[in-house]
Amino acid sequence: MTKELIKGNVAMAEAAVRAGLEAYFGYPITPQTEVLEHLARRMPELGRAFVQAESEVAAINMVYGAACTGVRVMTTSSSPGVSLMQEGLSYIAGTEIPAVLINVMRGGPGLGNIAPAQSDYYQAVHGGGHGDYHPIVLAPSSVQEAIDLTVLSFDLAEKYRNLVFILADGSVGQMMEPAELPEMRPLIRKDWDWAVNGKGGKRERRILTSIYIDPPAEEQANYRMQKTWQTIQKNEVRYKEYYLDDAEYVVVGFGTAGRVALSAVRAMRHNGVKVGLLRPVALSPYPFEVIDELASRAKAFLVVEMNQGQMLSDVQLAVKGRVPVEFYGRPGGMVPFPEQILKELKRITSTDLKIVSDPRVAWLERMTA
Amino acid sequence: MQKEILIAGFGGQGVLFAGQVLAYAAMDLGREVTWIPSYGPEMRGGTANCTVVIADEEIGSPLVENPPAAILLNLPSYDKYEPLMQKGGVLVVNASMVDRGPKRADIITICVAANEIAEEIGDRKLTNMVAVGALLACLPEISLGALKAALKNHLPERHHKLLPSNYAALQRGYETALEQTGIAAGTGIR
Structure with missing residues (x-):
């Protein structure tokens, strides 16, 4: 493969496609819109799902649903849009299913502006939605790194059944640099033992949920999530x-x-x-x-x-x-x-x-x- | 080696593309390169600028406060960026769009009537290429030949009919700059 001069947003979108992205749900917002634009053409061309949702709230809940089936799923947005997604992200975390979110951060708080910023660090790393959960958060500084981390994010999400965020900023999204995209991976739909994808009368029914009405059961779920997080802490430090x-x-x-x-x-x-x-x-x-x-x-x-x-x-x-x-x-x-x-x-x-x-x-x- | 080039003008003057052509040429030469636009909320019009950084090691900042090289295609960007130029830098200004001479004596200013030259060649849209050609005369990092090759390598095949006029625009800008800097070399800048 040779290097091509490619814009960060387009690079992340195409990297996701080549890593096996099967379903994308999003809503346009600057400085992230080129991701959506690229995928609007690319996904239907490959017979994969692209939905421009009516809002970020809808988009993240579509991600939630698609992620439950075990396919590789992603949404992308920029700061104000990601704020709207927090409830859905907490539900995805509580359900312990893999999903990828790219946040191309812009100036805030509030509507702010469309210039590059890094002011969603706390939201991504320490907060965001309600409840105890820890997403993996990766921060690219170049177009090549944005590509590599996008590919990695899908692998990590599946490995740990965990949320993975790419925390980029407007500068990484809008910048063009020579970079090498990975080879197109063949689309292999894994039959995860947790995925709800139709039992066809052949196996036991599976349930994915973030509702644990019985507090001791929720406590056990929290212990399980904490154990996953401690494993992630051991394995996934990168610098x-x-x-x-x-x-x-x-x-x-x-x-x-x-x-x-x-x-x-x-x-x-x-x-x-x-x-x-x-x-x-x-x-x-x-x-x-x-x-x-x-x-x-x-x-x-x-x-x-x-x-x-x-x-x-x-x-x-x-x-x-x-x-x-x-x-x-x-x-x-x-x-x-x-x-x-x-x-x-x-x-x-x-x-x-x-x-x-x-x-x-x-x-x-x-x-x- | 590291060189930063700022390109600015009105939206529609080919500012972003001029930067991309320089970036393609640098990439083909095996250099590290970044191209970053100052993006605004407008769909069309307004001001546009981009910064290209060419280096032979991993590039740090994609932006620079005091550029050593610039192409400024209109008066607002000339007024804004002339004072910010690095001492000893090279500034190509589109003389067709400004009504004043240089204020800085410590930089090399190349005045090119890029609109008129582009029209003489047959297309106003070549303004940016005339200016790029002029900069190349003072940009040891990228030769005119390398830039022409980059245009051919990266312009989609369906646009290749436009190559001769683009080459002509680059050449005219390049020659104009050589003439001016030649004079400057003998007499001191201005």
């Missing part, structure tokens, strides 16, 4: 390291913020300062152990995000107050330039930092000065 071997200062950033930070880290290295970058690729499960180890030898951390400091909380959790954790964020649909992160790195590496409980206080003062 990329840049210049960390001898790093005295560590930048942590995911997705677009992570790759922009890479430019600033390189500029610091060029000046002989030992700065490295940790780019978590899986946000859930999070690379706590890696940060724990880095905190034992680094002088300070800088967390860079396109929000007001969300992943920051997880970095602090791993650092446990041993060294200063500083924050630089651009919320509301703004994308940082490398020069701005470079300025932060110069400040951090040349001043005596204090360990504070909330680095957002000083950050806001700097941003609004």
Whole structure:
């Protein structure tokens, strides 16, 4: 296969098709619409299901129904649309069935704007729908990574009977880069022992539900889900390291913020300062152990995000107050330039930092000065 | 090596395509490349811009605050981006759409009447290719030949009848820039 110049949204859509996506349900929203546009043509062409639902609420419930049959199913949206889907996502999680959601995040809260943002980290990783559940969350920073993670997401969803989110941002969705798409996988419909796909009078009836009226039964279901999650935590931590071997200062950033930070880290290295970058690729499960180890030898951390400091909380959790954790964020649909992160790195590496409980206080003062 | 190119103008001037052609050429040369549009809510019209980054290692930021190279096809983008240019950078401005000369003496400005040249060749829609040709004269990362090859390699077969006029537009822009920079080299810029 050769590389082609391809847009992130189109790349994720085609990667899903080649990974065996059999049913897609969605509703258009910028900056994610090209996914829908590509699949509107591609899915019927292959005799697979494409439905433009009447709303995001309808789309996620269609996903729920289709997922119960055991086929590979996906929906995609952007921040406000994903908010609408939260109830359905909780039901899917509670039913313990595989499904894939791509969120191409945009500026918020509210209707916000259509520019790139990362402000749905908490929603995806720590919250969202009601009840105790943990989706696997993957954050691509390039078109190639978006392709690879989309393919992986279907495998992981099925392996763990779990929700998998691709948490991209408008920049990854709209950017074109040379990338290689995978070969088309033959469509193999697996006969899962949990799928409700018609017993045909040949086997016992199966029931998929998120209703456990009897609290002890719900408690057992929660224990089972927690066990799955703990297995996922053991197996599915993913991250990329840049210049960390001898790093005295560590930048942590995911997705677009992570790759922009890479430019600033390189500029610091060029000046002989030992700065490295940790780019978590899986946000859930999070690379706590890696940060724990880095905190034992680094002088300070800088967390860079396109929000007001969300992943920051997880970095602090791993650092446990041993060294200063500083924050630089651009919320509301703004994308940082490398020069701005470079300025932060110069400040951090040349001043005596204090360990504070909330680095957002000083950050806001700097941003609004 | 890394080079960032900003292209801006009105929607419909071929801004995004001009960037894509540069990105295709860079990809065919085996470089790393990113193309990113500044996307707006409009279906048509309004302003459009895109940034192309060409490098020989994994690209960090797909955006740049101070571009070293730019193609600016109208006055609003000229006014907006001329002050942001990196010192020593190359700016191609569409002289057909602006009513002023350069304000910066520390960058190389190439003024190309891209609309008129495109019309002389026979199609106003070639404006973007005239400007791309002009930039190539000062862009060591991509040769004119490589760009022509990229157009041929990536333009769908049904559009190949348009190749000769696109080549002509690139060539005219390229030659105009060579003439101007040639003069500049002898006398100092402006």
